[in-house]
Structure formats: structure tokens, C-alpha cells
Amino acid sequence: MISRLITLFSLFAFSTLPNAAEWRGTGDLGLVVERADGSLQVIETTGNTLLGRIEGLGDLSHASAVFSRDERFAYLFGRDGGLTKVDILQQAVVARVVQSGNSIGGAISQDGRLVAVSNYEPGGVRIFDAESLEMVADIPASYGDGKQSKVVGLVDAPGNRFIFSLWDAGEIWVVDMSDPAKPAVRKFRDIGRQPYDALITPDGRYYIAGLYGEDGLALLDLWNPDEGVRRILADYGKGEQRLPVYKMPHLEGWALAGKRLFIPAVGRHQVLVVDTDDWREVGRLDVHGQPVFVMARPDGRQVWVNFAFPNNDTLQVIDTQSLAPVATLKPGKGVLHMEFEPRGEEVWVSVRDIDRLQVYDTDSFARLAEWPVLKPSGIFLTARAHQIGL
Amino acid sequence: MRHPVLTAASLLLLSHSLSAAGISESRRAELLGLLKHDCGSCHGLSLKGGLGPPLTPAKLQGKPVEFITATILYGRAGTPMPPWRPFLSDGEAAWLAGRIKEGVQ
Numbered sequence: 001m002i003s004r005l006i007t008l009f010s011l012f013a014f015s016t017l018p019n020a021a022e023w024r025g026t027g028d029l030g031l032v033v034e035r036a037d038g039s040l041q042v043i044e045t046t047g048n049t050l051l052g053r054i055e056g057l058g059d060l061s062h063a064s065a066v067f068s069r070d071e072r073f074a075y076l077f078g079r080d081g082g083l084t085k086v087d088i089l090q091q092a093v094v095a096r097v098v099q100s101g102n103s104i105g106g107a108i109s110q111d112g113r114l115v116a117v118s119n120y121e122p123g124g125v126r127i128f129d130a131e132s133l134e135m136v137a138d139i140p141a142s143y144g145d146g147k148q149s150k151v152v153g154l155v156d157a158p159g160n161r162f163i164f165s166l167w168d169a170g171e172i173w174v175v176d177m178s179d180p181a182k183p184a185v186r187k188f189r190d191i192g193r194q195p196y197d198a199l200i201t202p203d204g205r206y207y208i209a210g211l212y213g214e215d216g217l218a219l220l221d222l223w224n225p226d227e228g229v230r231r232i233l234a235d236y237g238k239g240e241q242r243l244p245v246y247k248m249p250h251l252e253g254w255a256l257a258g259k260r261l262f263i264p265a266v267g268r269h270q271v272l273v274v275d276t277d278d279w280r281e282v283g284r285l286d287v288h289g290q291p292v293f294v295m296a297r298p299d300g301r302q303v304w305v306n307f308a309f310p311n312n313d314t315l316q317v318i319d320t321q322s323l324a325p326v327a328t329l330k331p332g333k334g335v336l337h338m339e340f341e342p343r344g345e346e347v348w349v350s351v352r353d354i355d356r357l358q359v360y361d362t363d364s365f366a367r368l369a370e371w372p373v374l375k376p377s378g379i380f381l382t383a384r385a386h387q388i389g390l
Numbered sequence: 391m392r393h394p395v396l397t398a399a400s401l402l403l404l405s406h407s408l409s410a411a412g413i414s415e416s417r418r419a420e421l422l423g424l425l426k427h428d429c430g431s432c433h434g435l436s437l438k439g440g441l442g443p444p445l446t447p448a449k450l451q452g453k454p455v456e457f458i459t460a461t462i463l464y465g466r467a468g469t470p471m472p473p474w475r476p477f478l479s480d481g482e483a484a485w486l487a488g489r490i491k492e493g494v495q
Contacts (some may be wrong), residue, residue, distance in 0.1 A: 256495075352427060
């Protein structure tokens with residue numbers, strides 16, 4: 001039966017686009033955002049090739065993606081408020097809504113049925129049916145006297161919850177979507193000034209928001225929410241002058257090696273090391289510039305760091321055991337993002353200013369491949385589909 | 391606090407008129423790239439705003455070029471806006487400010 005199907009199929013094998021009927025899996029696929037052109041490159045990590053391009057996604061500056069649990073569909077969150085669902089196999093846009101004037105990121109629910117988008121304008125979170133992209137819930141981030149806050153650091157959490165931070169209001173909100181018709185919002189106030197981004201641990205237990213407006217981070221233990229939000233690393237950098245920040249750091253992912261968490265210091269050429277048993281600072285690593293992304297290789301043995309303008313031509317690799325830098329790479333001007341393959345042997349790097357997408361071996365640091373890609377930014381592999389908080 | 395900014399701005403008024411002539415074609419392209427991508431990381435690729443406010447001509451109506459130039463060069467205290475003075479000459483900042491006010495696409 002199958003061989004007959006294949007024979008039959010081979011008659012159609014000249015179609016220009018790959019077809020889902022080619023019996024291809026999607027576990028080794030991914031997307032690279034071409035931020036200036038509103039397009040995506042579809043990539044493949046088994047042979048390291050570019051498979052094709054998807055166009056028509058609007059303003060993709062600062063765009064990010066989450067994946068359906070079957071790893072066939074991706075949801076792209078664009079700066080212009082666009083939420084776009086693409087079919088990775090068919091390399092096509094299957095649904096698109098412009099749901100706000102200005103948005104910053106999104107998340108997919110634990111059950112895979114809801115997609116949430118965090119918005120700057122109007123500030124708040126909107127939640128959509130993952131199948132149809134119809135709006136299920138609208139949660140304005142209201143605070144004070146009817147003001148609306150920009151929302152950052154939106155992640156999914158166990159219990160079909162979404163968690164996010166309010167930049168202007170200094171709050172963390174937890175939205176329980178167990179009953180999609182009745183979102184239950186719990187607000188944590190006075191968590192610190194200007195949370196700029198957040199992450200959640202891979203077990204879904206701790207939500208941590210970085211603060212721009214003051215030193216330290218805000219920590220919420222989702223297993224014990226009644227204990228409230230507490231400040232960690234509040235003493236970091238007390239009395240020291242910060243450098244001007246030319247690009248906000250990101251807290252995407254979770255740079256965790258053993259019990260140690262690695263996070264970017266704001267306004268300093270340093271990476272902070274935190275012990276996750278007691279949430280105390282156990283080290284500060286001097287690095288090449290102000291860190292933007294600090295990401296652990298999946299095995300936790302290395303941490304890779306990229307930097308803000310004007311030091312954004314460099315990648316540094318830190319050995320998490322010795323806490324010493326083991327490599328300094330110069331991919332080119334505008335290193336914006338890196339994504340490890342799921343088991344960590346290779347890493348994909350986007351270099352915006354020179355329009356290049358590169359792949360490095362994480363052991364030898366050799367550059368294995370390089371392609372011209374238009375102003376590449378975020379790189380997202382389908383393996384994210386099965387990770388809490390991504 | 392107001393005086394130094396004003397003084398700086400009035401100096402820039404002079405340099406603004408000279409700027410277009412003084413900046414090479416390739417440097418202008420570089421500056422527009424910086425505006426789009428690096429300023430854009432907070433203000434949006436199309437300058438319609440992000441964590442930072444929108445920089446569209448409509449939003450900047452009533453804000454003199456000199457004010458925008460000074461903001462670029464010296465940043466804005468109490469906000470995340472950093473000073474770009476280490477990377478831009480006064481003339482370059484004034485030229486950028488003019489372009490932003492006109493509307494860049």
C-alpha cells in the first residue's frame with residue numbers, strides 16, 4: 001500500500017514546494033526571522049540546509065515564534081501586532097490577524113489550544129484559539145487611574161496558565177485559563193521598577209523578571225504563590241554607576257548549568273551567576289560587552305553570550321564548571337540571536353548587519369556553514385514545542 | 391539642567407545646516423541602518439514605537455529638530471534612552487534628527 005502510494009506520489013514529485021505527503025517529519029526543522037522583509041527562512045538541521053522562504057508576515061522586528069505540539073505549525077508574533085500561523089511543511093501562511101497596534105511576544109498554552117500575545121499598544125494580553133486565531137480573551141493591563149501598561153516577559157506555565165510582567169506598573173500577573181471562558185487573573189504588585197523581560201524554569205516552577213528600573217530580579221515561586229514575589233540579587237551593583245544600555249537584555253530560555261543560573265547584568269559588562277538553591281549571587285563574570293542573550297548549551301556545560309551595540313560583533317563561550325571563557329568568536333557585526341540544536345552539538349547564529357546565517361560546532365567552535373539571509377534575527381527550532389516557557 | 395541642553399541645542403542649530411554637506415553617502419546609509427535597526431530595537435523597525443516611544447513625524451510634531459538632536463546625543467535622564475554621543479558627531483545627530491522628523495521609510 002505504502003509503496004503504491006509512493007509510486008503514485010512520485011508522479012507529482014515535480015511540484016515546486018515540498019508537500020506534506022512527502023512523509024517528512026518536522027523535528028529537525030526551524031524558522032529564521034528575516035526582520036526587515038517580513039519573511040521567514042525554513043531551515044533544516046539534519047543536513048544543515050535552507051528549505052525555503054515564507055513571506056507576508058508584516059513587521060518582524062523583535063519577532064518570536066512558538067510551535068504547535070505536532071511541530072507542524074508555528075505562531076509568529078510581529079512588532080506590528082500581527083499574529084501569524086504558518087504551516088512549516090507547506091511553507092505557507094495559514095492564518096493571520098493583526099490583533100493590536102504594537103506587540104512584543106507570545107506563548108502557547110500547556111494544552112496547545114491557546115496562543116497568547118503580549119502587547120505594548122494597547123497594553124495587555126490577548127488570547128486566541130490556536131486553531132482558528134479567534135480571540136478567546138482580552139486582558140488589558142490596567143493599573144493606577146485607568147492607565148494601561150506595556151506587557152513583557154509573557155510565558156506559559158503548568159496549569160494552563162500564562163504569566164507576564166507589566167513594564168509601566170511593576171506588576172506580575174498570572175492568568176489561569178483552565179476555563180477559557182473565564183480567565184482567572186491573580187496580580188502581584190510592587191514587584192520592582194520596570195520589569196523588562198522574564199523567564200520561567202524548565203520545570204515551570206519559578207518565574208523570574210529582570211528589572212531595568214532598579215537592581216535585582218523579581219522571583220515568583222509558582223508552587224508557593226501565596227509567598228508572593230520576592231527580590232533576589234537586590235544588592236547587586238549598589239552604588240555603582242551603570243553604563244548606558246544600547247539594547248535591552250533578554251531573559252529568554254534558562255541558562256542553567258547544574259544549580260547555577262547565568263543571567264545578563266543590566267548596564268554592565270558582566271554575566272551574573274546565581275545559586276538556585278538560595279538565589280544568592282555566587283559570581284560575576286567579566287565579559288566582552290553588555291550581554292543581551294546568555295544561553296546555556298542544552299547539556300549545561302557551556303554558556304554562550306552575545307552583546308549589545310557597539311560590541312555586537314562578538315560571541316563569547318563560558319565554561320560553566322571553571323567559569324572561564326573558553327572561546328571568543330567574531331561572527332560579524334550584528335550578532336542578534338543564537339539557537340542550539342536540541343542536543344547541543346551545533347548552534348545557529350544570526351548576524352544581522354552582514355546578512356548572514358551561520359552554524360558553529362559547539363565543541364571545536366569551527367564554522368560549519370554560512371548562508372546569505374536578509375537581516376536575520378530570531379532563530380526558532382521546532383524542539384521548542386515541548387519545552388515549558390518556550 | 392535646562393541651560394546646558396539649550397546651549398548644546400543652539401550650537402547644533404549651526405551644525406545642522408552644515409551637516410548634509412559634511413556626511414558622505416556611505417556614512418548616511420550607515421546612519422539610516424543604525425536608526426532602523428539599533429534605534430529600532432526599542433522604537434520599532436518602522437519607528438512606530440516599542441519599549442521606547444514612537445518616532446513618527448506626527449508624534450514629533452512640535453518637537454524642534456534641536457530637541458531631538460540633543461536627545462540623541464545626550465539621552466534622556468530617568469528613561470532607558472542612552473546617549474549616542476560616543477558614536478555620532480553633532481552633525482550626524484542633527485542630520486538623523488532631521489530625517490526622523492521628515493519621516494524615514
